[in-house]
Amino acid sequence: MQVVIAIFDRFTILDAVGPYQVFTQLPGAEIIVAAQSRGPVTDNYDVAQLTALASLDEVPRPDIVIVPGGPGQADHMTGGPLKEWLVAADATSTWTTSVCTGSLILAGAGLLAGRAATTNWLAMGELARLGARPCEERYVFDGKYVTAAGVSAGIDMALALVARIAGDEAARGAQLGIEYDPHPPFNAGSPATAPAELVAAKRAASRFASA
Amino acid sequence: MQVVIAIFDRFTILDAVGPYQVFTQLPGAEIIVAAQSRGPVTDNYDVAQLTALASLDEVPRPDIVIVPGGPGQADHMTGGPLKEWLVAADATSTWTTSVCTGSLILAGAGLLAGRAATTNWLAMGELARLGARPCEERYVFDGKYVTAAGVSAGIDMALALVARIAGDEAARGAQLGIEYDPHPPFNAGSPATAPAELVAAKRAASRFASA
Numbered sequence: 447m448q449v450v451i452a453i454f455d456r457f458t459i460l461d462a463v464g465p466y467q468v469f470t471q472l473p474g475a476e477i478i479v480a481a482q483s484r485g486p487v488t489d490n491y492d493v494a495q496l497t498a499l500a501s502l503d504e505v506p507r508p509d510i511v512i513v514p515g516g517p518g519q520a521d522h523m524t525g526g527p528l529k530e531w532l533v534a535a536d537a538t539s540t541w542t543t544s545v546c547t548g549s550l551i552l553a554g555a556g557l558l559a560g561r562a563a564t565t566n567w568l569a570m571g572e573l574a575r576l577g578a579r580p581c582e583e584r585y586v587f588d589g590k591y592v593t594a595a596g597v598s599a600g601i602d603m604a605l606a607l608v609a610r611i612a613g614d615e616a617a618r619g620a621q622l623g624i625e626y627d628p629h630p631p632f633n634a635g636s637p638a639t640a641p642a643e644l645v646a647a648k649r650a651a652s653r654f655a656s657a
Numbered sequence: 658m659q660v661v662i663a664i665f666d667r668f669t670i671l672d673a674v675g676p677y678q679v680f681t682q683l684p685g686a687e688i689i690v691a692a693q694s695r696g697p698v699t700d701n702y703d704v705a706q707l708t709a710l711a712s713l714d715e716v717p718r719p720d721i722v723i724v725p726g727g728p729g730q731a732d733h734m735t736g737g738p739l740k741e742w743l744v745a746a747d748a749t750s751t752w753t754t755s756v757c758t759g760s761l762i763l764a765g766a767g768l769l770a771g772r773a774a775t776t777n778w779l780a781m782g783e784l785a786r787l788g789a790r791p792c793e794e795r796y797v798f799d800g801k802y803v804t805a806a807g808v809s810a811g812i813d814m815a816l817a818l819v820a821r822i823a824g825d826e827a828a829r830g831a832q833l834g835i836e837y838d839p840h841p842p843f844n845a846g847s848p849a850t851a852p853a854e855l856v857a858a859k860r861a862a863s864r865f866a867s868a
Binding site: 458459460463464466467470477478479486491493494495496497499546566567584595596597598599601602605606609614615617618619621622623624625626627628629630631632634635636637639640641644645647648 | 669670671674675677678681688689690697702704705706707708710757777778795806807808809810812813816817820825826828829830832833834835836837838839840841842843845846847848850851852855856858859
């Protein structure tokens with residue numbers, strides 16, 4: 447089973463590495479980090495570089511597509527190699543998935559029209575404008591399309607996906623393998639639980655218009 | 658404030674990227690991924706490559722040291738450039754931290770003698786043999802030494818550390834910034850909650866002797 451994580455300049459690296467680490471725990475998964483061309487791809491902070499060991503052209507028919515988010519998402523909404531690859535790969539994929547604003551790329555490619563989906567909490571309005579039905583869930587399954595909320599949500603999404611693919615026991619094994627027993631020291635990981643002034647400040651600084 | 662994440666061949670990439678993503682949310686943090694020499698460093702699955710943009714020699718005095726784990730940890734227990742750098746960097750660091758079996762490297766360098774610490778659940782016995790006092794906690798503070806449990810625990814540890822450095826409100830902001838509102842679909846992320854047969858199978862396959 448081939449899993450392609452399609453990265454791009456100014457992506458958010460945890461969006462990609464969270465699901466990556468979960469899928470390393472699934473026996474038989476061949477994971478490939480790919481980009482428009484082989485070589486290092488730099489994240490949105492210009493600090494972390496993950497290497498694409500394949501070009502998108504080299505992996506035209508993955509079983510599972512994972513598209514991370516990040517500010518660079520905006521470069522792939524109206525055309526270009528990533529969008530073209532995604533549409534073609536989706537035609538034969540078993541699962542087409544995203545993390546954070548990666549769902550905007552899926553939606554921009556026309557893959558989420560009328561579908562239930564999620565994204566970064568700041569991009570819910572944008573997701574709606576692109577024709578999807580935003581759901582405030584940690585991850586959303588709609589047919590073969592699976593979308594995760596912001597950044598760290600890709601870990602939860604990937605565990606749920608492993609369960610669909612290989613069963614609950616495999617997913618529990620993956621969870622124990624990455625010792626995912628989360629104990630955040632605060633309860634501020636969503637706009638529903640974070641202090642109101644913090645939520646307002648993040649909204650004010652966001653590149654997205656409010657919903 | 659300089660944060661150096663010191664990686665090495667056959668590290669576990671989420672150990673490094675979890676804390677990285679948390680620290681990207683802390684204003685004023687200069688984060689540097691470093692290794693013995695500049696260039697791509699490959700993870701323990703030989704699939705993910707993270708680039709070291711600095712050599713360890715170039716960052717001798719970080720404020721915060723973060724050492725990930727992974728099977729490659731075993732190469733750095735008795736000497737070599739990473740161990741030498743770590744001992745020297747620790748002499749002036751404000752915080753010296755680890756994720757997963759990275760704490761074995763800290764312990765091997767003599768930094769955790771008699772100290773409360775944690776590590777991957779499978780390596781608790783090894784941590785004790787190296788002179789630390791293992792604690793079954795998600796993360797452990799003992800003076801300036803902060804150690805996290807396996808793989809994904811680096812996210813929780815980094816949030817707690819951001820709180821110590823910059824206050825609870827900064828940590829809540831970081832948590833919301835990475836939308837860390839974990840909802841794992843199963844409750845199997847620690848040996849205390851995973852099915853007993855799964856725990857036994859992982860112990861049997863482990864490179865570490867039982868505690």
